[in-house]
Amino acid sequence: MLLLLEQCLNGLQFGLLLFLLAAGLTLVFGIMDLVNLAHGSLYMMGAYFAASFVAWTGSFFAGALLALGATLLLGIILEIVALRPLYGRDHLDHVLGTFGLILFFNELVRLIWGPAGLSLPLPPALNTAVDVFGIYYPIYRLLIILVSLLVALFLYLVVMKTRVGMLIRAGASNREMVGALGIDIKLLFTLVFGLGAAFAGLAGLMQAPILTVQIGMGENILILAFVVIVIGGIGSIRGAFVAAVFVGLVDTLGRAFLPDLLHLVLSTTAASTLARALSSMLIYLLMAAVLALRPQGLFPVAGR
Amino acid sequence: MKAALDARAPFVVILLAGLVALPLYTAASGDQFTLTLFTRIVILAIAATSLNLILGYGGMVSFGHAAYLGIGAYAVGIFAEEGISSGFLQWPFALALSALFALVVGALSLRTRGVYFIMITLAFAQMVYYVAAGLDRYGGDDGLTIYSRSQFAGLINLSDSVQFYYLCLGLLLVSIVFTWRLINSRFGMVLRGSRSNDRRMRAVGFPTFRYRLAAFVISGVWCGLAGALLANHTDFVSPAMMYWTRSGDLIVMVVFGGMGSLFGPLFGAISLLVLEEGLSRITEYWQIILGPLLLLIVLFARGGIDGLLGSIRREPLVRARRVDLPEPDEASHHG
Numbered sequence: 001m002l003l004l005l006e007q008c009l010n011g012l013q014f015g016l017l018l019f020l021l022a023a024g025l026t027l028v029f030g031i032m033d034l035v036n037l038a039h040g041s042l043y044m045m046g047a048y049f050a051a052s053f054v055a056w057t058g059s060f061f062a063g064a065l066l067a068l069g070a071t072l073l074l075g076i077i078l079e080i081v082a083l084r085p086l087y088g089r090d091h092l093d094h095v096l097g098t099f100g101l102i103l104f105f106n107e108l109v110r111l112i113w114g115p116a117g118l119s120l121p122l123p124p125a126l127n128t129a130v131d132v133f134g135i136y137y138p139i140y141r142l143l144i145i146l147v148s149l150l151v152a153l154f155l156y157l158v159v160m161k162t163r164v165g166m167l168i169r170a171g172a173s174n175r176e177m178v179g180a181l182g183i184d185i186k187l188l189f190t191l192v193f194g195l196g197a198a199f200a201g202l203a204g205l206m207q208a209p210i211l212t213v214q215i216g217m218g219e220n221i222l223i224l225a226f227v228v229i230v231i232g233g234i235g236s237i238r239g240a241f242v243a244a245v246f247v248g249l250v251d252t253l254g255r256a257f258l259p260d261l262l263h264l265v266l267s268t269t270a271a272s273t274l275a276r277a278l279s280s281m282l283i284y285l286l287m288a289a290v291l292a293l294r295p296q297g298l299f300p301v302a303g304r
Numbered sequence: 305m306k307a308a309l310d311a312r313a314p315f316v317v318i319l320l321a322g323l324v325a326l327p328l329y330t331a332a333s334g335d336q337f338t339l340t341l342f343t344r345i346v347i348l349a350i351a352a353t354s355l356n357l358i359l360g361y362g363g364m365v366s367f368g369h370a371a372y373l374g375i376g377a378y379a380v381g382i383f384a385e386e387g388i389s390s391g392f393l394q395w396p397f398a399l400a401l402s403a404l405f406a407l408v409v410g411a412l413s414l415r416t417r418g419v420y421f422i423m424i425t426l427a428f429a430q431m432v433y434y435v436a437a438g439l440d441r442y443g444g445d446d447g448l449t450i451y452s453r454s455q456f457a458g459l460i461n462l463s464d465s466v467q468f469y470y471l472c473l474g475l476l477l478v479s480i481v482f483t484w485r486l487i488n489s490r491f492g493m494v495l496r497g498s499r500s501n502d503r504r505m506r507a508v509g510f511p512t513f514r515y516r517l518a519a520f521v522i523s524g525v526w527c528g529l530a531g532a533l534l535a536n537h538t539d540f541v542s543p544a545m546m547y548w549t550r551s552g553d554l555i556v557m558v559v560f561g562g563m564g565s566l567f568g569p570l571f572g573a574i575s576l577l578v579l580e581e582g583l584s585r586i587t588e589y590w591q592i593i594l595g596p597l598l599l600l601i602v603l604f605a606r607g608g609i610d611g612l613l614g615s616i617r618r619e620p621l622v623r624a625r626r627v628d629l630p631e632p633d634e635a636s637h638h639g
């Protein structure tokens with residue numbers, strides 16, 4: 001029971017990280033109609049920036065803040081230099097162009113930081129565990145959950161309660177009309193992309209102390225973020241949130257408990273082999289099931 | 305086809321003659337490396353040709369074609385590991401497995417369009433990647449060495465590099481002719497019509513979903529064949545063969561060469577691999593050049609090499625071409 005609680009917290013934490021990535025992707029897609037494969041590169045850059053800046057400043061929080069700012073800046077530069085010409089082009093063009101950007105960023109990282117991974121040590125204050133309903137849970141993971149929830153709340157408030165959010169929603173349902181009404185659509189695009197980049201960077205830098213910071217770390221999680229978006233419905237932030245938490249829980253719980261469940265009916269070796277294959281397939285099977293029932297995702301955006 | 309050949313005929317003829325004569329040169333010079341490189345190019349050109357069928361002619365941007373390479377390769381690898389080296393068993397199994405996977409993925413992903421389709425094909429390919437990485441019995445992450453290439457009862461010896469090269473080249477030509485026959489058949493007309501305007505095709509009464517699904521499966525089978533060849537070429541299979549960047553490479557080849565042109569995927573495969581080879585000799589960090597180059601090609605050279613060749617002598621041929629093949633840039637604006 002306690003193990004279940006712990007794994008649920010892990011799943012929630014992973015799901016919320018996925019949400020940070022998926023939110024940026026789905027915003028950019030919803031408003032600019034841009035498929036950005038390089039979103040995972042921003043996640044990776046966030047982690048590398050964090051590892052460097054923390055080592056440089058000697059303070060975890062100062063380093064994290066600098067890394068966040070750096071990723072935001074990188075996102076804005078990337079949008080202006082490389083992505084603007086892609087707006088209005090075919091999705092295939094987006095895929096190819098941003099695929100090129102991934103190659104570029106991976107190689108850039110290898111050039112600057114070298115092929116070996118980096119690690120980002122946690123400050124002692126965060127490297128402890130606290131008592132949560134009877135289990136000792138790392139305080140840092142709780143912090144990730146808290147920060148992600150705050151970001152989600154912030155995003156909700158911005159999108160639903162502010163003028164910029166109104167423009168974002170308007171842009172998602174009819175881009176041309178927003179432009180025709182005299183809104184500086186270029187500025188809005190840059191702003192939204194920067195926001196998405198900062199979220200991706202935040203996810204990367206928060207994940208950095210838990211995983212190794214390495215080349216290609218953004219790619220696997222990017223594909224998971226795609227799964228989240230497909231399940232949630234492209235362009236829907238609410239859908240991304242629900243789907244991200246769901247995917248995070250299913251993936252984590254599947255990996256934790258499938259072997260034991262299969263042990264009940266199968267021999268030890270067969271169970272562990274099958275469990276490994278099955279637990280890595282689980283979220284894709286989930287996606288397949290959602291697609292079979294609701295091809296437009298759980299929260300389809302009207303008018304798309 | 306005839307018109308398309310007219311515009312590019314000299315180039316294609318020289319290229320094919322070069323490919324056919326290549327083993328003569330490598331035998332004379334002892335340059336085994338070039339033969340290995342070109343065997344690889346030809347195999348990947350088969351995979352790119354298969355992708356071109358659905359991407360170029362059907363407008364389906366599959367970002368998961370590396371999965372079929374992997375499935376075909378693993379079918380050969382697993383059979384070989386279990387001591388069954390007969391190609392008559394291995395290869396049909398590789399093709400059948402590819403067909404089955406394409407059928408399932410296609411049936412799910414073709415219910416959607418555009419960017420959903422891209423993401424879903426990518427996700428399912430990644431699923432296969434993880435499954436392969438989890439096959440502990442067959443090497444897991446590290447992959448599996450194949451100690452004996454597929455045996456064809458003495459008909460052909462795949463361990464002989466020249467025979468193997470000609471087999472691959474022959475299969476590439478078969479795949480190109482097959483594609484040509486297919487796209488000019490009634491089936492191909494429906495497929496191309498569905499790319500241009502699916503709603504209209506359905507209104508006319510064609511069940512386009514079935515046609516698109518059939519094309520998707522055919523494409524998967526050809527790509528599975530390329531996978532079986534690739535396993536024999538490298539004597540090794542690993543999950544890395546079907547990492548998602550490989551799917552990206554295949555798309556790059558098709559677009560590089562020119563979407564919806566018969567020889568485009570071959571042009572693309574040659575230019576991408578030769579470019580990689582060349583750049584990696586200049587600098588270890590060659591992808592830092594290739595990446596932005598891709599972006600520039602997307603922005604400024606949409607028709608690919610085929611479009612470039614076509615534009616050189618387009619004037620007198622423009623009418624003939626229009627009948628047969630859509631303009632490359634016209635093709636690209638449908639999602």
